[in-house]
Amino acid sequence: MLTNYGYRDGSGDWFVTVDTDKCDGCGKCVEACPEGVLQVIMDDYDDEVVAVKEEHRKSIKYVCGPCGANRPCEVSCPQAAITFSW
Ligand code: SF4
Numbered sequence: 001m002l003t004n005y006g007y008r009d010g011s012g013d014w015f016v017t018v019d020t021d022k023c024d025g026c027g028k029c030v031e032a033c034p035e036g037v038l039q040v041i042m043d044d045y046d047d048e049v050v051a052v053k054e055e056h057r058k059s060i061k062y063v064c065g066p067c068g069a070n071r072p073c074e075v076s077c078p079q080a081a082i083t084f085s086w
């Protein structure tokens with residue numbers, strides 16, 4: 001399943017997508033993120049998966065912007081489970 005966190009505004013689509021079939025909740029992306037955007041949660045199926053923290057979901061364009069194209073979260077993920085819409 002694909003879980004999207006983010007929003008669309010006049011400047012574009014700003015979504016972080018977690019593929020919950022690929023994500024095993026290892027937490028490597030959480031450790032790699034310099035802004036504390038991510039956390040491992042239990043999903044509705046009692047599986048550990050990564051999620052964007054509630055407080056960052058409406059500002060993802062700004063909080064993730066400085067990472068540019070070489071995002072530590074993406075680079076650190078062994079499953080390629082976290083992707084971005086921009
Ligand atoms: S893009 Fe950067 S700030 Fe955003 S979740 Fe990934 S590592 Fe964290």
Ligand code: SF4
Nearest residue numbers: 023024026027029077
């Ligand atoms: S590094 Fe990848 S597999 Fe591990 S918690 Fe993050 S998104 Fe999931």
